[in-house]
Amino acid sequence: MNRFGLLCTRCAARLPFRYSDMKCTCGGTLLVDYDVEQIGRSFSKETVSKRYPSMWRYRELLPLTQDEAIVSLGEGWTPLLRMHGMEKKLPLKQLWVKREEQNPTGSFKSRGFSAAVSLLKEAGAARAAVPSNGNAASALAAYAARAGIPAYVFIPQDCPPLIVQECIQYGASTYLVDGLIHDAGAIIEEGKHEQGWVNVGTLKEAGRVEGKKTMGLELAEQLGWKFPDVIIYPTGGGSGIVGMWKAYKELKRLGWIDGDMPRFVCVQEEGCQPIVDALSAANHTAGEEHRTAPSPTGMRVPQPPDLELLLAIVKESGGTSIAVSRSDIQDASYSLGSLGVSASPEGSATWAGLTALCDSGWIRPEDTVTLFNTSHHMKYTDVRLSKQPPLIRTYADFLLHSKNL
């Protein structure tokens, strides 16, 4: 066998590697499967520790044949920030924030698209297309630009304008869609043969899950080759959850880490909570229906491409899913801001989820918890300021204003 092939997550069929069309005949999702035993003979924690800090330090666990095909913009090895003050308050053994917004395109999507576009380049793909709530679109736009591959991005029309502008800036053919992300996906599926598009949507090709996997590898390495007890992750299509779960399976097969997998918590926004709803239904405790209109963030994915797989991972890990409200997210963004961290709505949602799960006792004081801040706050910033700062000309003006406060 080659260093890697494909394995169906539903029927366990094994197939030779291909970079796109990840649906098995049984309907399950195909994921890259490595010959971990072979890899483990020459790949060790020590090897990794000496390499340059980027997601490509885990090269052996990424499905590329030729190094020359790597399309990199400086992705990965993002900071893991400890929040000592909050540990005492909640309390928690350890609380960490993984700052994924410090990637080249301002979001965690850089990782998946570095891997995916590298595969496109290796395969000589002519054109790439993606349906996206925004950050996947701008990441495809950037990496495709770097690789010289034309990119077509399809985004719901209420996507924050800054992210739309990002796609334009990178030169992508940019389309706003009168609908949601699955409507955008349908357009690509209909046109892909005629247009020669490779659909780089969630779970449609081999690279994105593998790239996202490096978030999990990195987190384990940054914690001294340990798993945290709980990972709280803002979940839309869920390729990050699939990727990190896969990362930890591989680390266990490599024998690099023993012990329990982290409990994965999927955070969603009330009004678009398919994972929460499905888990509640399975438990026969379906709660109230929250059908407020969800915000246009990366979490707004009403039809995850493989909900069954996500549910299996969350359950197997002993995890859960929680929906938080738009106002909880807003409050959380100021809470994180007041601690010096600029968090996107998605990252803020993990904070809101954390406080709720600490309150309910699901997260315990002896837990080590990692939150994922997946994107920059500013991508979602409304240009209308949340309050108008005073306009002054002199120190006397300052005094006047501060007295009036």
Add this chain to the structure above:
Amino acid sequence: MNRFGLLCTRCAARLPFRYSDMKCTCGGTLLVDYDVEQIGRSFSKETVSKRYPSMWRYRELLPLTQDEAIVSLGEGWTPLLRMHGMEKKLPLKQLWVKREEQNPTGSFKSRGFSAAVSLLKEAGAARAAVPSNGNAASALAAYAARAGIPAYVFIPQDCPPLIVQECIQYGASTYLVDGLIHDAGAIIEEGKHEQGWVNVGTLKEAGRVEGKKTMGLELAEQLGWKFPDVIIYPTGGGSGIVGMWKAYKELKRLGWIDGDMPRFVCVQEEGCQPIVDALSAANHTAGEEHRTAPSPTGMRVPQPPDLELLLAIVKESGGTSIAVSRSDIQDASYSLGSLGVSASPEGSATWAGLTALCDSGWIRPEDTVTLFNTSHHMKYTDVRLSKQPPLIRTYADFLLHSKNL
């Protein structure tokens, strides 16, 4: 002598270390001066190479007494991106972009404020204030929030709203000033005793230059402990130029690198070009006056705090200064975008400067050049899209629009 003290850049007076009030009685700027011989006995390239990739890996060359005082949000060790395609086009031996926008506050200012706020924390300072074109304000806001120190930021009223919102988000007392950055500075100077503010403005305290210095240290390490031939840097107050020059002096004193210092190029925007003007005057070749209204970017500093020092560094290094137009900057931002790099106006200005200096022959094909992209493009994004993408509902809509292109 202690591990560090202060040295006047004008009269060479030596003083004991203090963290604020960096003006010598002679009027020169005081900078931190290290006992490099003592430090070099236990601090080596090998020591550094084994440390965590952050700006604090150069701990011995940062002026903090207690490690516990370090205020960190995950700053430094930003990617250095090679631009192979452009090397062939220009041509150049090597072209690199240092992606400083991948810092915690979306700009290079994180470094200076990590160091400066650490010093404030060590000294027990009660309140900090800064005059800023925006990114220094948001960096102070973030690091002060992390340290629990109240921050007061004073910004020209035409600062991009996203950056103003960032300061609010981090909880800083935010003031818009009817004037330019030096007017903001005057307000702080007038009020600092009454308000108990430490002025963290450019060259007003010891930390920011030292933090910025790590850009230079990192660049040298990432190039395999070599200097590039040319550094092109968008220059406002110029503490980055002072910091990198100081970094390279220290590396030479440590014996870690031999050979010529890089030629420093200060890029400014036409209409606010005090360094360009001063160098032209000194050469008795004063060109045309360009007095268009400069954009509200970090380069708009009509009165650099120590112009004399900047000029001395540029001249000593064999460097130069160049002013580029607003439309050159705009074009350069799309050029970089089409290569997958999101560049702020300041970063784009270095690209415009590069192409001009290659055209004029000042930069030669055998040169290795590094550009500094100091901030995220999106901080300056106008929410009015540069073009309105088509709105579609179906693949048929897509076909209709693509035919009309």
